[in-house]
Amino acid sequence: MATTVCKRLEGMNRREFLGGTASALLLGLGGSLLTPARALAQKKYVVGVLNTGTTSIYSTIINQLHLDAKYGGDLEFKLFDNINAQFTQFFLGKTDISGAFGAISGAIGRLEGRPVQYISPNMQQQTCLIARADAPYKRMEDLIGKNVGWFGLPSEASAGLLMVAQIKGIDAETKFRLRKVTAPLSAALVEKGELDAGLAIEVSLSKLLATGKYKVVGNPFLKDWQEITGNTLMQVGGIGAREDMIKNARPAIISFLKARDEAWELFTKDIKGNLQKDWLRKALGLNTEKEVEIAAERLPRTFVWKWGPKGEQEMEFYLKKAVQLGILKKFPDGLLNPISA
Known part of the structure; x- marks a missing residue:
């Protein structure tokens, strides 16, 4: 077929070519010559995080080092001053991922009919x-x-x-x-x-x-x-995603978790050294060397971003204890959906 097309082109003058054949050829190539950017475009996913807590650590590192792009993602971190506002926006679908998703808050949303799931731990209860x-x-x-x-x-x-x-x-x-x-x-x-x-x-x-x-x-x-309980896991903020995103955009979730994992790995290797970096100090509001020293001493016990062999079991225990104590009306079936990068 290529030979036939070439012979037809040889018999045309410039006006005939520009008048129709060139346009038809370009359109017939599926727009690949016209819109390469459109073919490569990907959705930007919005992640809700707090600007007053430790979730701002990993989001700042991802932004600073462009870790989302490294793993093929495109993330926008939306900062919230208020944790409940962050939950509300996520429950309403205004953000794609909750980067500060607690098990209890997530369970309450799930029991209210919100199609949300807890996919990964992030930080221990440091309150x-x-x-x-x-x-x-x-x-x-x-x-x-x-x-x-x-x-x-x-x-x-x-x-x-x-x-x-x-x-x-x-x-x-x-x-x-x-x-x-x-x-x-x-x-x-x-x-x-x-x-x-x-x-x-x-x-x-x-x-x-x-x-x-x-x-x-x-x-x-x-x-x-x-x-008191013998359990090691007591989460204060994990990662939450909506069921439709888990079903339809799982690669984007994996990309985000890879970036998040590397951010925590880099940070925890040298917590004090990282806290002394100007861009991270500014993000966390650490203004003095004493603040950095105290934070460096207290934060190492905070971060647990891998499920581990008993992670899901311990999360179930935590939620069942919340039911037993009357904090939750019943166990939130379907809330836990462990996903690892």
């Missing part, structure tokens, strides 16, 4: 209760009857408070005088004395401790959970 440095409180039990700031459900930090208190024999909702506040307001009200204690999350917790004005009351929730 603590803080009080003024001169306050007499040493244990969680010392706060019974006191004003305690929390973020309310579906915040995973607040769920952690309820669950750890319950396994210690304390009904937090009746024994503490809980006041719903935002994370920054919690610390400010503690300093003013309007709250006796309040929840604090990393990396703002390290910044607060660096001031010398605050102390941690009792243990971090993760330590109590591990010692």
Whole structure:
């Protein structure tokens, strides 16, 4: 056929060629000569993360080192100040992936009929209760009857408070005088004395401790959970995706997880060295060397981004305990869908 086409072209003058045959040939080639960019274009996926917590670490590293492009992806990180706003946007389909997806918050959404699934762990529950440095409180039990700031459900930090208190024999909702506040307001009200204690999350917790004005009351929730239950996994923020994306764009999810995994691997190899880099310090709001030192000391216990041999089993235990304690109405069937890069 190629020979026939060439002979026909040889018999045409320039006007005849430009008048129709050239256009027909270009269109007949499927537009590959006209629109190479369109053929190579790929969807940009939006990932919701917080700009006040540790999820901003891996998103900053991915952006700085262009790890999404390295693994064939195109990501846009949408920053949220408020965790509940991040959940709402994800539940409504305004973001494709939740980069700060808690098991409890995800379960609540799933039980409400949202087609969302928990696909990967990310970070351990690093939440603590803080009080003024001169306050007499040493244990969680010392706060019974006191004003305690929390973020309310579906915040995973607040769920952690309820669950750890319950396994210690304390009904937090009746024994503490809980006041719903935002994370920054919690610390400010503690300093003013309007709250006796309040929840604090990393990396703002390290910044607060660096001031010398605050102390941690009792243990971090993760330590109590591990010692009392024997389970190592207590997630505060994982990765969530919608069922339609898992079904129709699984390669994009794998690409994102590969970039996320490399970001954490790079960061955890030298946490203090990475925290001293100007671009990461700026993203986390670490302004002094003391803040960096405290964060470098506290953060190594935070990151668990691989499922591991017992990961799914421990997540099921965590959710079943939430049902047992009345935090969840029932077990969220179909929530857990482990995916690894």
